[in-house]
Amino acid sequence: MAILVAFGTIDGAGLARSEDTSVDALQLHGPLARLLRPLVRLFIRTGMTFPALSQLLRELYINVAEYDFALPDKAQTDSRVSLLTGIHRKEVSRLRGAGAPVNVVPAALSRTSRIIAYWLAAPDYTDTTGAPLPLPRAGEAPSFEALVSTLTKDVRARAVLDEWLDRKLVSLDEEGRIRLEEKAFVPQNGSEQQLYYFGRNLHDHIAAAVENVLGQAPAFFERAVHYDDLSGPLAAKLETRSRDLAMNVLQEANREAHSACETDAGGDWRWIFGIYVYREQMKPADKDIGKDAS
Incomplete structure (x- = not known):
């Protein structure tokens, strides 16, 4: 069993990024074949x-x-x-x-994401642990009506609530308060929201890795911790634990970014901070590749 920590690499070989920025097409064949394989699987299954x-x-x-x-x-x-x-x-x-186009955000998706991000970040809308508070429908902040009106004037809070209840992004508790559901963080399979972030998140991850390969200085932070030859139960346990750690880090980053934006003058830059978790049962060929890499 071995741990490999990748520093700015595409294929996760566990090696530091080379300072030599001259990369030719032949060198890309192996990494691209591995990178594109799950995409080709998606293309075939969806009929592309x-x-x-x-x-x-x-x-x-x-x-x-x-x-x-x-x-x-x-x-x-x-x-x-x-x-x-x-x-x-x-x-x-x-x-x-x-x-x-790669940067077009559907209007409904942009509105939903902004409202949820605000609910998860604004101190008035979270408890002492950072969890989103259950909100009354109307009234002064913190309320669902105040939350929606803070972020958009184009759509009424009741319309947003009806849409979110239908999509099961929120639920009503016994006191009639509105609770944010875990489904709000996990888009429905094949939904417009999931497909948008599928393209956006993979684009940004790959763009960071590409810039590092081409010699971006300073290099973008792009690292991973991975173990091979694990039992099924341990792999599942590590996945569950890493999900909890990742969610805590993402919520903290969201709160800090929200607070910083309150006093930021604004501009033409964007920033993204993402984390991914993956596990699979290794095939014999994968094990051979792992032995060669280590």
Whole structure:
């Protein structure tokens, strides 16, 4: 049994990030195959065929080359995009401007997330342990009506409450107070909310790892603790414990960020702090890879 702690790596090999930033395509084959495998499993199970994925990748290659690799004070040309991507110039000309947006937040999702985050962070809405207080429907803060009106003027608190009761994000206790349910933290499988954060969270995690591989300085914090060759009960116990630790850290980070934002002048930056937990039964091939890495 061995512990490996990864420092800014994509494949979790337990090695410190190299200062050499020259990475060629052949070096990426192994890590990318491992990274993409669960995504390919998702594609096949949901019916996304290879031709459909290929078309999406073609559009994204052109989109990234057009906007992320433009030269200063020079218009990006079809020829240069073709040179960067290896896609024929006629295809580049046809597809420029395409590419799925990655930063569009559905309005209802943005409103829900902001209200829940406020409920979990504002001192008036949490108890001494940091847990969200049960709220009366109306009245002065802390109340559900005051909570919603603090964050949005576009939707009435009653409409938000009806929606959340239907989605089981909240429940009513015996005194008629509104309680935030654990489901509010865990989006429903396949829901718009889950799919949005699926794209956003994986994008940000991968973006941090990519910047570290390319030599971002200082490196983004991107580390993991992992043990192999465990029994099933111990793996389950460690997962449960790590979930509790992670939730405590996330709630504390949310409270500190909320407090800091109260006096922040605002700007054009964004910040994210995420934690993931995973366990699986190892296959023989996985065990061989683990022995080679250690």
